Amino acid sequence: MREPSKVPDPVAELLTAESRGEVKRGGDFLDGAGSGLRAALVAEAVRRGADLPEDWAELDGKRLLRACLARTDGAQVRKNPIARDEAFACAHCGHEVPAGGRRPRDHCPHCLHSLHVDVVPGDRAAGCGGLLVPQAIEPGGKGTRIRYRCAACGAERFNRVLDDLAIPDEPAALRALSVRSSG
Ligand SMILES: [Zn+2]
Numbered sequence: 001m002r003e004p005s006k007v008p009d010p011v012a013e014l015l016t017a018e019s020r021g022e023v024k025r026g027g028d029f030l031d032g033a034g035s036g037l038r039a040a041l042v043a044e045a046v047r048r049g050a051d052l053p054e055d056w057a058e059l060d061g062k063r064l065l066r067a068c069l070a071r072t073d074g075a076q077v078r079k080n081p082i083a084r085d086e087a088f089a090c091a092h093c094g095h096e097v098p099a100g101g102r103r104p105r106d107h108c109p110h111c112l113h114s115l116h117v118d119v120v121p122g123d124r125a126a127g128c129g130g131l132l133v134p135q136a137i138e139p140g141g142k143g144t145r146i147r148y149r150c151a152a153c154g155a156e157r158f159n160r161v162l163d164d165l166a167i168p169d170e171p172a173a174l175r176a177l178s179v180r181s182s183g
């Protein structure tokens with residue numbers, strides 16, 4: 001980090017990071033700087049068109065900065081080149097889940113469980129791998145979402161309800177979860 005010359009603007013400085021080394025150093029700086037700077041960074045990244053994960057407050061400095069930078073860079077062509085859409089066997093019920101097609105399928109259509117593998121959707125960067133247990137159905141900015149708690153680390157996560165794919169989330173499972181979460 002070089003010293004800002006006139007008006008101190010560490011946020012703008014952080015958002016110029018490009019190399020892995022710069023992102024790492026910026027992340028370390030963020031970790032030592034406290035929540036005020038984190039909040040200012042997030043506000044500026046969102047202003048520039050970033051779309052941060054809902055749990056950004058839990059990310060360490062390096063991952064938070066990376067999320068801010070990635071989405072800032074991609075804001076024009078809103079695509080996620082690392083999003084993966086793969087078939088998998090559900091870790092909870094064993095259901096063989098095919099790939100989503102139109103959108104990556106990130107949870108089981110049968111029991112709605114998921115795995116704690118992503119920081120930003122599709123990046124497989126969480127390094128936890130715990131079972132995400134559905135807690136509730138909630139309205140969200142991009143449509144109805146499922147709120148999860150990770151059985152391994154306790155993190156809270158959200159996935160969109162996938163009701164418009166060839167194999168949609170099973171209405172009975174969604175209904176059971178909304179009944180359970182409202183009562
Ligand atoms: Zn399942």
Ligand SMILES: [Zn+2]
Nearest residue numbers: 116128150153
């Ligand atoms: Zn976890």
